[in-house]
Amino acid sequence: MIAFLALCVWVYLVFGHGRFWESLPELPPALPAELPAVDVIVPARDEAETIGPVIASLLAQDYAGAFRVILVDDHSTDGTAALAGSDAKLTVITAAEKPAGWSGKLWALAQGIEHSTAPVLLFADADIVHDPRHLSSLVARLTNPRVDMVSEMVRLNCQSLAERALIPAFVYFFQMLYPFAKVNDPLSTTAAAAGGTVLIRREALQRIGGINAIKSALIDDVALAKAVKQGGPIYLGHAGLAASIRPYPKFNDIFSMVSRTAFTQLRYSAWLLAGTLLGLALVWLVPALAVLLGHGWNFMFGLMACALAGVSYLPTLNRYGQNRLWALTLPVIALFYMVATLSSALDYWRGTGARWKNRDYGTDL
Numbered sequence: 001m002i003a004f005l006a007l008c009v010w011v012y013l014v015f016g017h018g019r020f021w022e023s024l025p026e027l028p029p030a031l032p033a034e035l036p037a038v039d040v041i042v043p044a045r046d047e048a049e050t051i052g053p054v055i056a057s058l059l060a061q062d063y064a065g066a067f068r069v070i071l072v073d074d075h076s077t078d079g080t081a082a083l084a085g086s087d088a089k090l091t092v093i094t095a096a097e098k099p100a101g102w103s104g105k106l107w108a109l110a111q112g113i114e115h116s117t118a119p120v121l122l123f124a125d126a127d128i129v130h131d132p133r134h135l136s137s138l139v140a141r142l143t144n145p146r147v148d149m150v151s152e153m154v155r156l157n158c159q160s161l162a163e164r165a166l167i168p169a170f171v172y173f174f175q176m177l178y179p180f181a182k183v184n185d186p187l188s189t190t191a192a193a194a195g196g197t198v199l200i201r202r203e204a205l206q207r208i209g210g211i212n213a214i215k216s217a218l219i220d221d222v223a224l225a226k227a228v229k230q231g232g233p234i235y236l237g238h239a240g241l242a243a244s245i246r247p248y249p250k251f252n253d254i255f256s257m258v259s260r261t262a263f264t265q266l267r268y269s270a271w272l273l274a275g276t277l278l279g280l281a282l283v284w285l286v287p288a289l290a291v292l293l294g295h296g297w298n299f300m301f302g303l304m305a306c307a308l309a310g311v312s313y314l315p316t317l318n319r320y321g322q323n324r325l326w327a328l329t330l331p332v333i334a335l336f337y338m339v340a341t342l343s344s345a346l347d348y349w350r351g352t353g354a355r356w357k358n359r360d361y362g363t364d365l
Helices: 002-016 051-059 104-114 134-143 161-177 202-207 220-229 251-265 270-293 296-319 324-350
Strands: 038-044 067-073 090-094 120-124 128-130 149-155 197-201 234-244
Touching: 002 270, 002 296, 038 051, 038 104, 038 134, 051 067, 051 128, 067 104, 120 134, 120 202, 134 149, 134 197, 134 234, 149 220, 161 251, 161 296, 161 324, 197 202, 197 220, 202 220, 220 234, 251 324, 270 296, 270 324, 296 324
Parallel strands: 038 067, 038 120, 067 090, 149 234
Antiparallel strands: 120 197, 128 234, 149 197
């Protein structure tokens, strides 16, 4: 009765797992009562295609407090720094050569932090454009009610066929792995962040030992959230005022994005890999196979599990404006992510490891 076990898992996920499927919360535009100075740090490596509009959107923030933007050029070869433009609020620095033991992004962030003085820091990816009201809304959430860190899952690009098929599911699976309600609950140990937009108090960063406390982390946003939450509350939500402009036009682009860090998430453990793949097979493949091949109660249990899965996916599809029929493809989409996870492990065992922006993290840390 494996189909019945799968149904029991889905009953728990839908009704007892932090309402992960709600695709909430989302910060509204808001004006903060407190106006601390903010330094926005943007690490960038070969981001010529996106850096212009990204920096322009940050400089156009309507935040009433003092703020400036620090762009850290991480040895780009495509003229990223020159394309950022110039402004009195913009400082462009070149990162020093990365020492062993650091991930590239975190080393660039560390360089920006060294040049910053503000009590509040915004870590912003170089592919995300911001509504002029975004910084104000982030600071408003940081200060009332007070938390140590605010992070948002920005709206990801969802135009190509590959993106429409896989990006909403990527967000949905992230919510399942880290239910936002649990992240935002100070009594829960669940901690996560979405690294594209992270607003953090300098005192909280200093409390954990600075960014060098997580210097080798490839999944740096989650590592930072876990460290910060040990000493104070954090917030994670969806962004209505920020969006990524990085395209993933092909299925292989998304496959590479997932396989780059999936085995890292599993702490390079073969046991965790096996358990994850078996768990995903139980949750996604068993119900689908029970519907297609089962009879009697097996068919009914599979059908009910598939119904719960599909209905739970609808809020995320609605967020991305996608046809609800995509919910019927979830087992196939899950299989895609399972294969990408397995590929991540195989790459690690072959010694190739993660690679991003012409930097090999299998050997470069």
